[in-house]
Amino acid sequence: MKLQHLILYNIGPFYGRYPINFMAENDGNGYAFFAENNRGKTSIYNAMRWCLFGEVSERAKTVKGERYGGSKIPLVGEGRILMNSHAYEHDKNQEMSVVLIAEGEKGSIQITRTATSITTLARHDGQMTVQLDVKVGSDELKHDAEAQEAIESIFPRSLERFFFIDGEALEEYTQMMSSSDVIGLKEEVNSILGIPALIKGDADIVRIRQGIKAKIDSTAKAEKVSTKARDDANTQRKKLKEKISIADKEEAKLQTVMSKLDETIEEMKAHEELAPILEQLKLLESQIAFKKQNLVDVNIDKIMEARVGWKVLLWKKASSQYQHYVGVREELAQRSRLIEQTQNTIKTLEKDLSEMTGICTECHQPLPDLEHFKAKKESELSAQKDLLESYQSEDLDSEDDLTIKMGELLKIQPQSDSKDRILRAQRKWKKLVNEIETLEEQHTLLNKKLTEDAKSSMVELGERKGRQEAMVSRRESEWRTTRTDVELAELELKRLERLSGGVEVNKEDYNIDNVISSLIVTIKSTIASYREKARVEVQKRATAVFTRLNNAPEVYTGIRVDKDFRTEILDSKGKPSRNPSSGAISIMTMSVIDALRRVSGFNVPVFLDTPGRSLDEHHKDRQLDYFWQTEGQQFLIFAHSGEYGVEETVEEFKGRLAKAYTISLPRDHKTCFQKGCMSEDVEHDSYNKKNTCNACGFEWDLTSQKTLVLEVPL
């Protein structure tokens, strides 16, 4: 990736728009920003970090190999902020942006990150909206998270420290590289070597394989079920065949009896003209049979009724005697009453005679004709006695005898309707007998119309037909049972066929699984071997760079990189150097960072802030001599004028330096800085605090805070 343009807007000391061109006319890969302190070189360095990653942190600290990140520099607010303070305090709409334009493998890359206040004066980052737009080659414009993803694929954040190198923090790298506690560095070394690609790729492919495996297992399971179902289906087919055979036999039997029945029916048709007679005969026979059965019942009724017939007959005779006894009983009662009455009369007469005084009891006068009267009374008495005797001499049964006789007779007295019922039963029986006789007569007459042969034939046919119909019914039932068995067996077979069919072993899945399996082995094998080879390569390259930059090759002969990528400087005997100089350590660190970066193959620009820190003049020159080669990545330094002199550096690295800029304030310039002028003939006005170029007439305000980014002519 080659950086082409950087456009700063209201960031750091840069108020307004500052386009910086990185397109060089020569083949150099060196870029330099020179400035005094607090002029903005680190702000350019940070502006690019913000553009790429969305945030910038203060310098980190490292304790025992563990890196403790510095606090995030806010966009706006109190204290140190990323936004230009003038824009923040005076602009109506606070906005800052960085545009980075580069050329990558996929074509042109444009990254634009813009922060805009959502209030009149944003007091903290929560009141700012940040928009990120990334356009890579012919891909569609991406925004925000998707855009950040695109940046990560080119410029991974986790590798930031290998490309944005802070010279002032070089000790941090050194400490991490030599520390026995390598947790912080190990992950980053892995990252720079591309090992996450393998580790994450391995995890990804294992996940993909799980899906394929599940599908294959599912297919295999289904195949197992299918195989069993196929076996079962074969067995079921045999069973079905047997059942069909049984059903066919039953059907054949049914057909046989049906055909026989048909024959019988056909035969019966030959006697069709006799059929009505036969039908009539059958009807008569059934009627006769019915009536005879009825006759039995009626006969029983008649017999039951006739059981009291003797009483009816006897009573017919005895009833007159009974009536006689009733008459006698009445006579006896009459005679008793007469005897009693006569006896009473006699008693009255005898009393009257005995008590006769000659005085009338009523008028108490003496009776005139007493004797005559007495004789009359006596005569009456005698008549009464004769009458009584005649009554008493009558020959009549006694009352008791009469009651016994009447009781005996009543025993044979039938019920009043017994006779009627007997007669009714008799009539009913007789009527039925007559009807039967009539029917039998009709039957006899009809019967005479049929010959014996025809009659027996028809009877025989009828009986046969009945038997055959019964047989057909039985056979049909048996056949239906076997057909049901067949249908059930067919259904079961279809079910088994469904289970056995439709499962096809997908060879593609097995092929995919094989490819995945091979890929997993490839990745694991690569991880196992690559790290060691990379270590050897890093050691080799770091030693090469170190040897080239080191000013005492006879003392410090190389760098050892152990399996955990901890580094040591080796002495002339090839053993770890006990007390290497700070310059040698810094060079070792730079060499290892460079070696790691090169082994990783990440082709992105390298930004080195304060590059001369901890280095003496010799090492500083050699550092640029190495990094500003005509091939390889762009290498940008952000140097303090004390680290590298502008003119000397430009002079020394002419041809390898693609672009150089100074960052300054107007007051820093004692010579004219107008492009094409650069005259030293400048008049200083201390009263008005301004300088005037006598050559071109350009004036500049010495109190101005507007930062100047001036390209150094090469």
Added chain:
Amino acid sequence: MDDVKLLRQEFIAHGKKQGLEEAFLIKILDYLLENQFLPAGERGSIRDQLSKMIRAYARGD
């Protein structure tokens, strides 16, 4: 860009031992490198793409 060849060489060498074709191995490795910094929780689309590549290769496309 000689340096990236080390990883690529290793990957291809091991992949070839497994009977995989070089072009396919390069395609897979480049894709993995390109997306190596995407966190695990956001790698669904990466897996989909890898799956497509593997399927295409398995089919012989």
